[in-house]
Amino acid sequence: MAQKTSLSRLKLTDFRNYAEASLPLDNRHVVLTGENGAGKTNLLEAVSFLSPGRGLRRAVLGDVTRVGAPAGFSIFSDVEGMEGEVAIGTGIEPGEGEAISRRLRINGTPARSTEELSDHLRVLWLTPAMDGLFTGPSADRRRFLDRLVLSLDAAHGRRASDFERAMRSRNRLLSEGRFDPSWLSAIEAQMAGLGIAMAAAREEMLGLLRRLSTHSGETPFPNPVLSLSGFMDGAMDRPAADLEDSYLDMLQNSRGRDAAAGRTLDGPHRSDLLVRHREKDMEAERCSTGEQKALLIGLVLAHARLTGDMTGYAPILLLDEIAAHLDEGRRAALFDLVDGLGGQSFMTGTDRSMFSALSDRAQFFTVSHGGIGK
Ligand SMILES: Nc1ncnc2c1ncn2[C@@H]1O[C@H](COP(=O)(O)OP(=O)(O)OP(=O)(O)O)[C@@H](O)[C@H]1O
Numbered sequence: 168m169a170q171k172t173s174l175s176r177l178k179l180t181d182f183r184n185y186a187e188a189s190l191p192l193d194n195r196h197v198v199l200t201g202e203n204g205a206g207k208t209n210l211l212e213a214v215s216f217l218s219p220g221r222g223l224r225r226a227v228l229g230d231v232t233r234v235g236a237p238a239g240f241s242i243f244s245d246v247e248g249m250e251g252e253v254a255i256g257t258g259i260e261p262g263e264g265e266a267i268s269r270r271l272r273i274n275g276t277p278a279r280s281t282e283e284l285s286d287h288l289r290v291l292w293l294t295p296a297m298d299g300l301f302t303g304p305s306a307d308r309r310r311f312l313d314r315l316v317l318s319l320d321a322a323h324g325r326r327a328s329d330f331e332r333a334m335r336s337r338n339r340l341l342s343e344g345r346f347d348p349s350w351l352s353a354i355e356a357q358m359a360g361l362g363i364a365m366a367a368a369r370e371e372m373l374g375l376l377r378r379l380s381t382h383s384g385e386t387p388f389p390n391p392v393l394s395l396s397g398f399m400d401g402a403m404d405r406p407a408a409d410l411e412d413s414y415l416d417m418l419q420n421s422r423g424r425d426a427a428a429g430r431t432l433d434g435p436h437r438s439d440l441l442v443r444h445r446e447k448d449m450e451a452e453r454c455s456t457g458e459q460k461a462l463l464i465g466l467v468l469a470h471a472r473l474t475g476d477m478t479g480y481a482p483i484l485l486l487d488e489i490a491a492h493l494d495e496g497r498r499a500a501l502f503d504l505v506d507g508l509g510g511q512s513f514m515t516g517t518d519r520s521m522f523s524a525l526s527d528r529a530q531f532f533t534v535s536h537g538g539i540g541k
Pocket residue numbers: 182183184185201202203204205206207208209210230231232233234517
């Protein structure tokens with residue numbers, strides 16, 4: 168089984184509705200209960216900032232600082248991580264606006280990039296905001312997929328942002344009617360290399376998930392059938408160099424069309440993640456609300472398991488309002504599956520009794536208006 172990573176302390180200053188808060192943790196699961204608006208999701212969000220990116224709300228950093236606070240926010244955590252014990256501090260400084268990126272210190276030393284967090288722990292999450300994933304816009308599914316990839320391949324985020332930047336340059340040149348062939352060709356060659364690398368990394372992740380010995384069968388959370396469509400469909404088994412040449416040709420031959428459209432119409436930014444319910448043999452978007460939630464839980468658990476298998480360390484799992492729509496049997500099954508991953512998870516709900524099946528496998532805290540109690 169994958170080894171455990173866990174938080175042994177979480178301390179917040181001027182974070183969302185918390186002026187000061189401290190969570191003393193042993194390495195068990197953590198259950199946070201309290202009424203609506205108490206600050207449960209805010210605590211999960213704070214933990215999500217222990218991974219690269221903008222956290223589980225994809226927040227603008229300036230919005231995260233407590234309203235009325237004199238300075239920026241900070242999060243400190245002692246972590247039993249993949250390289251042993253580590254003290255992580257992150258936040259923004261006073262007066263820093265929206266464009267600023269957050270600061271990160273690892274054992275007191277400033278880190279060059281938040282990607283360094285991936286050396287110590289992986290944090291994955293499932294929130295109610297993701298409930299419409301299968302029926303909503305494809306951009307949400309691409310972002311979801313890219314986060315899955317990112318948790319195993321730290322370079323994926325850089326690749327995606329470099330691709331975006333190159334594509335924006337191409338779109339600008341085309342929209343300004345500047346068909347300078349050498350300039351455009353250089354940008355398109357860059358897009359071809361990055362775009363195919365992105366598509367290959369996504370495909371590889373899906374392949375790994377498919378090969379994962381599934382926990383389906385007995386579980387109420389089925390492992391969905393996953394595929395990609397919209398870019399290089401059915402061609403991804405060809406050598407990368409061939410695919411790059413094909414994509415480069417595609418781009419060069421579509422300059423007029425893309426100029427007229429005002430954007431690049433072919434590329435990894437157009438692919439979609441297709442999800443099917445295996446047992447019902449039906450697209451996820453046509454499944455019932457409850458079936459979609461079960462598929463989503465199945466997918467997130469499979470990914471968490473894969474992350475544990477690939478890195479040797481179980482990820483920290485953030486499950487916001489996870490128990491709300493599950494009956495007692497499904498809740499107990501979920502807790503057993505989560506516990507079986509071997510990591511620490513943080514779960515929220517309005518009612519403590521919903522988590523009783525966890526009993527002493529978890530620490531319980533009550534959250535109320537920016538305060539935390541036992
Ligand atoms: N920057 C901020 N400064 C102060 N308060 C904030 C800030 N951002 C959000 N809040 C407040 O934090 C409160 C708690 O939000 P949170 O989403 O954590 O609640 P919750 O306990 O998960 O509630 P629910 O059960 O309804 O999901 C909200 O009332 C929100 O207005």
